[in-house]
Structure formats: structure tokens, C-alpha cells
Amino acid sequence: MYLTAETINLQRFFSEEAPPSCGAAVSFAGMVRNHDHGRAVKSLYYDCYRSMAEKMIKALIEEAEIRWQIGKVRVLHRIGHLEIGEVAVAISVSSAHRAEAFEACRFMIEGIKKNVPIWKKEIFEDGMSEWVSCKHAEAAS
Numbered sequence: 001m002y003l004t005a006e007t008i009n010l011q012r013f014f015s016e017e018a019p020p021s022c023g024a025a026v027s028f029a030g031m032v033r034n035h036d037h038g039r040a041v042k043s044l045y046y047d048c049y050r051s052m053a054e055k056m057i058k059a060l061i062e063e064a065e066i067r068w069q070i071g072k073v074r075v076l077h078r079i080g081h082l083e084i085g086e087v088a089v090a091i092s093v094s095s096a097h098r099a100e101a102f103e104a105c106r107f108m109i110e111g112i113k114k115n116v117p118i119w120k121k122e123i124f125e126d127g128m129s130e131w132v133s134c135k136h137a138e139a140a141s
Helices: 010-014 050-067 098-115 135-140
Strands: 024-031 039-048 070-078 080-083 087-095 118-124 129-131
Touching: 010 087, 024 098, 039 070, 050 070, 050 098, 070 098, 087 098
Parallel strands: none
Antiparallel strands: 024 087, 039 080, 039 118, 070 087, 118 129
16 A cells, blocks of 8 residues: 555654665655745645555566665555645665665656656645646647
């Protein structure tokens, strides 16, 4: 399971031990910020095509395991309504060496943002809202 409607507890998420062959662990947490392009953001709403998103995240993990010598990759993305400061996505990558862990972690977040069918709606302080354009949808058109 890579998607959740529950709050992501970073301490619990990042506390899982890496395999003993790993000397590096890289963690990433994407959090809801209070602004975007000069506009005050009140909250976010994430929606997704769940079965496809799960398959695509699994495929990204498999691709990372092929490209780099990875010990373990974990991904958890929130779905639903999120307030400012909440964690939207958490990723952890462990490997024998730090360069591989950093590269694989970056590959994961960029792949999720670009290719996985998860959509973000920004709700602004002025009462307006808008869906943020999806790069994978733009590429298909």
C-alpha cells in the first residue's frame, strides 16, 4: 500500500530499519506549505486513480531497484484533505552508498510527481480553489 487517507507519522515511517547491507538511508518528506506563486494557500486536497497509482508507484520502485543497488524503498502518499504543515508524501531509500540512495530518492519523487495519477487541488485563503496541472496529463495531450 502506497496511498493513505491517514496522517503520515514521519517518526514511525522513517524508523523502519534498513537492511544490514546498507550504509546509507535518505528520507524525503513533502509537506503542505502556506503559499504558491504568491497566493496564500489554506489547504490541499489530493485525489487519485487508486489502482493505477499503486501500480505505477510499484513500477517506479522496481525501476529504482534495477538502476541502483537499493536495499529498500518505501513510499507513502496522502489522499484527501490536508492542512498546512501536514505531510503529503514520504519516501525513504536505503542502499550501500549515499550517492545511490540520494539519486534513487530523487528519482522516486520526480517520477511520482510526473507520472503517477495523483491530482492536487489548492484551496486558497480567499475562498478560491484550483486543480494544479498534472504534468503526466499535459504530456498525453
